[in-house]
Amino acid sequence: MIITVQTVLDRLIEPVGQLEPTVDTLKSGRLNAEVRKVAVVFMATYAVIKQAVESGVDLIITHEPTYYNHMDEVEWLEGDPVYEKKRMLIEESGISIFRLHDYVHRYQPDGILVGMLKMLEWEAYTNIEEMNLLTLPTDEQHTVRTIVTHLKNIFKVDSMLVVGDPEMPVRRFGLMPGASGGRSHIQYLESRNIDLLIVGETNEWETNEYVRDATDMGLSKALIIMGHQNSEEAGMLTVVEMVREALPDLQVDFIASPLALKRI
């Protein structure tokens, strides 16, 4: 049996059913192209696509957009040298790129969250009915700082961004990878009565300022910002496992990226 792009997509979409509208579309390539080798990535950067093309990948499954905006709109980029060079690399190689964002977040449970909980070694702490709500064991004394230390070890970074008091004790906390927005962060913090929220990315005038105000009121609230890529990249390992299991004849590789942001 020949495996095509469509075969792989059917498997990725199947747990949810077709969404409409969705940003999860084929950004390049053809549905009936044969696939022997798949690369799963957080972001189809120029370097990632180049590496994939050189190693004979037929299909890239990417969590984030290819062209610097959520909808992958490209009209506004026409003539831009970065866009044109990236598009050229993609078109000349014939590689297929599929975005897997909305579907993987709708898996039951959320595929990104599952992969992140595994990487963060927090699977045992999740609430089984609401996996982004975590409770730390009563025989451990945690603070914002001890959790930051754990995250720094996992991500091999030397610091992390925090709003609130680093010495605040933490028992219950929320994990919201990605950039789900200020309202969603704030409503989660309040409705779940958690001490701490850990997110990927915020708008500074939203979640950050809510937690600043809460702290200045003497409420036990804190925020850790992991960075968008750190907060979701390992979540795509869920997809690697899933595609390998469903289509064992395929070679499925995960391509990790360095972080775009450096601190100097």
Add this chain to the structure above:
Amino acid sequence: MIITVQTVLDRLIEPVGQLEPTVDTLKSGRLNAEVRKVAVVFMATYAVIKQAVESGVDLIITHEPTYYNHMDEVEWLEGDPVYEKKRMLIEESGISIFRLHDYVHRYQPDGILVGMLKMLEWEAYTNIEEMNLLTLPTDEQHTVRTIVTHLKNIFKVDSMLVVGDPEMPVRRFGLMPGASGGRSHIQYLESRNIDLLIVGETNEWETNEYVRDATDMGLSKALIIMGHQNSEEAGMLTVVEMVREALPDLQVDFIASPLALKRI
């Protein structure tokens, strides 16, 4: 002559004329309330409002929203203890809060930009017709790193976020305080043929990834992210000067805030 909130607002709006729609509305208080003392701030945080109330301020002029979202919508926050406590402080004190965002950015030149150029000691480098386009003197050799060093000294921070090569030479660069969005950043980088863009805040999947790709293609592009507050707060000093000059009988104070974000 009694100075009212309306008197001050008339002065703030006058250089532009009434905008419709605008987020620059009176968030609390009354247009006909008498004003003797004004506080100008980047963000009307709980701590800032408390300090203003305690020191007898009648009117706060704030650049950013009061209630954690650009439109200052509050229905979704009803019952939230942080929102309710902040609202209560504001209502019981009777203080007036006016947001000055759209107007100050529409001043000719942009009031925030003018204040930031002064603080950053870059007034001499701006293009007179396009003040956020800067050219460094030919007798100085600058790189991304030398500019970061300058910014770290100004803001008294020990690091700054960068995408691209820190050793890349810089001659022409753009300064876009705040969070003007990925399209606006990317189009500015491309259309002005600049080496470096300095911004307040980005969405990671937009500007950051464009500059990452450009760098990986060998193009001379870099990005420095100052943080939203650092990138605009000193810009509000323009407003302090303007109100003092127009209404010399008023006491006009600037209240600076510590940064909400800590790095631990």
